[in-house]
Amino acid sequence: MRIEKQSDRTDQNEDGEWLNIIEMERKRMYGIAYAYLRNQADALEAIQETVCRVWMKRHTVRELQYRRTWMIRILIRVCMDTRKKKRRELPSERTADRVAAEGEAAAGERLDMAAAVEELPPKYRMVIVLKYYRDMTITDIAQLLEKPDGTIRTWLNKALKQLRISHWLREGGVSHEQAMGREPRTAGEGD
Template sequence: MDKKRLAAAAAKGDEEAFLQLMKCERQQMLRIAFAYLRNETDALEAIQETVCRAWHKRRALREPQYMSTWLIRILINVCSDELKRRKRSKAMSEYVDGGAYIAADETAHSDERLDVAKALAFLEKPYRDVILLKYYEDMTITDIARVMERPDGTVRTWLNKALMQLRKQMGKLGGRERQNG
């Protein structure tokens, strides 16, 4: 059965179709959750919460063909909620400005990846979301607009601004490295 039929059946309450659809979407959801939370355990918990929320709200989905984008939107909200919770409950020393948790032993395979992660943490939320969806998930502008419930033009503007801010931030981080190195 194709994804559209699975989504339509799942929206009507077919548990088996819903489970099959979740299996199809699991890898993408894991990548997105990991990009936000930087921890596999937390990412898996976010996916579990997303699946629960999606199951309970499945009948509210107006257009089942957009179930994938709907799931991503829910997942982003779950991840954002977790980041807010972390920010409230943990010492600020464990965080990079902007609330994105970065643990060197979990994500750092190179200094460059750490610099990009740190620079991303400085971006405002919509800009960070656009970058993650575009470059980590290879989504089109149209798909991102659908997920974020914004016009294509807004997403293009956010992407442009995000890239400019990232370049500026990477320059600052690079400057510090050269001064310290």
């Protein structure tokens, strides 16, 4: 009888800790979800789904020190799943009207950058979002994604290179060689 009461108190304490962690990470989770989904409603829905999944599986976490990391990883997966579902849907007229209304150059550049980030492979996009939209360090990203720091640095470098190429190609229609900082090769050169 005594053991059951202690177990109940321990479970209540742990549940309280989980609620505190969820509350403390609320803004961070919203920032990550919004950076991925670019829509307040979708971001809030992703957070709700994440909290639900976390709560249902909270007893499966082996190392309590990794609860925050585990929760953020679930959020990222939920966001990626949501993006996949959204790609299957057709864009609405409202989206086209909203883009047409944003005629300013700055808004256009932000849209171009957002579009370029969207075109990146998922692992590169994830690193860009976490580094530049969520201000996480490379070490934090590596820990979150369970990858070595060097891998994260490589992915970040490749993502930035792809973004530069994409920007240069849109800006002036320069060739791939020019965007890479090389002179274009002519026929017979280097043979």
